[in-house]
Amino acid sequence: MPHSSTPLLSSNGGRLPQSPPKTLFTKLLFTILLLTAAVAISAAAAAVIFSTAPSINLRRKSVAKKLNKPVVILISADGFRFGYQFKTPTPNIQRLILEGSEAELGLIPVFPTKTFPNHYSIATGLYPARHGIVGDDGFTDPATGDKFKKDTVDPKWWLGEPIWETAAKNGLKALTYYWPGSEVPKGKWTCSDDDYCKKFAKAEKFDKRVEGVLKSFDNSNKADVPSLVALYFEDPDSQGHKVGPDDRNITAAISLIDQMVGKLIEGLKDREILDEVNIILVGDHGMVSNCVEKTVFLDDFSEWIEINSDWVETYFPVLGIRPKSTKLTPKNIVEQMNKAINSGKVKNGEYLKVYLKEDFPARLKYSGSDRIPPIVGLLDEGYKLEKNNKTMRHLCGGDHGYDNELFSMRSIFIARGPEIKEKEKVESFVNVEIYNFITKLLKIPAAENDGTAFLADRVLKRSR
Known part of the structure; x- marks a missing residue:
């Protein structure tokens, strides 16, 4: 007699499942057709909506431009040794790095690694032997026997063409705020307007300097808005000379510089021009005990x-x-x-x-x-x-002032702006490269100098 068995997954005596009743099948088919039509209509509607919506940049929101020209804000923190940015939290400096480009292992100063020679090399793209400021003070002009002093504004000492003179020569407005050499009248740059050529006053607080820069962007006449700003802070150099690079006073000075960077960023953001402005943060040299x-x-x-x-x-x-x-x-x-x-x-x-x-x-x-x-x-x-x-x-x-090959003499170069690559790391370079970089950002011809196209080639976004 045949032996019968029941499959484990069957409930109908081993036979194939029966077809559902006809009425149930019809209902299921009708439901599926309705769902398919709904999905198709939704997809078509979405395509229409998104095809007419503006594209969204998740990093920088696209807004109508308020400035009708390229703008560069060049900031110097005197004596900001490379590595200081890691001594204490520096969220605003780190933001510039994250959203821009930096010399990954620091900026190399010219020799001698002193304040005046380096600030003027950054401004002219020339080495000290060519721009004439071969030390901070005390050097002699053998032709006359005169000695150089830091506060001299006699153009005979200051050779070459600084970036504010280049800007003025090309019809651009520049604002200098205590940058060494900026008070010297040269060519089209007369330093006769106190609103645009600030005379050094050490007593002025750093936040007032930043406020002065931001105020220049509130001019109702767009022609009076500067295309170039050169802003100088004498810290953390002043603390470094007193206590060396490892004291807690240095840490406090670094925090203050970061706060000033943050104040500038927020001020530009409030004016809705942050993403139209190129910010360059540098130091002139390092520091050693x-x-x-x-x-x-x-x-x-x-x-x-x-x-x-x-x-x-x-x-x-x-x-x-x-x-x-x-x-x-x-x-x-x-x-x-x-x-x-x-x-x-x-x-x-x-x-x-x-x-x-x-x-x-x-x-x-x-x-x-x-x-x-x-x-x-x-x-x-x-x-x-x-x-x-x-x-x-x-x-x-x-x-400072030692051999510029020493790592302790290096400083920082950080740049962020609409024309500048994001998260770009470049090898260390000598600061005479910065002048040409700024002229490229401002779209003006450079004066003769010792720099190259290196920095612009590495950091600027390519034309689209």
């Missing part, structure tokens, strides 16, 4: 040669000697000083290298000016030089 035990004394050379105080134009980190002796040539003096160093009897002498100007390392580009004294000494990182221990100015602190 130095203390009394790292000092070379010129009087220790007296067994070999007497260096008179009136020969010395600068002591450290760059020793500059312009001899007034008729008996000793610069070559004689250098030979005797190196003999003293090689004797091992000059304390810390091994950390000083003394050259005739023409023999100074070519990579530093520091020989092609008669304002550079005929004898130049270069100190190792963190060392200083004094006439003797009676002339010591402070026991410990910080300084």
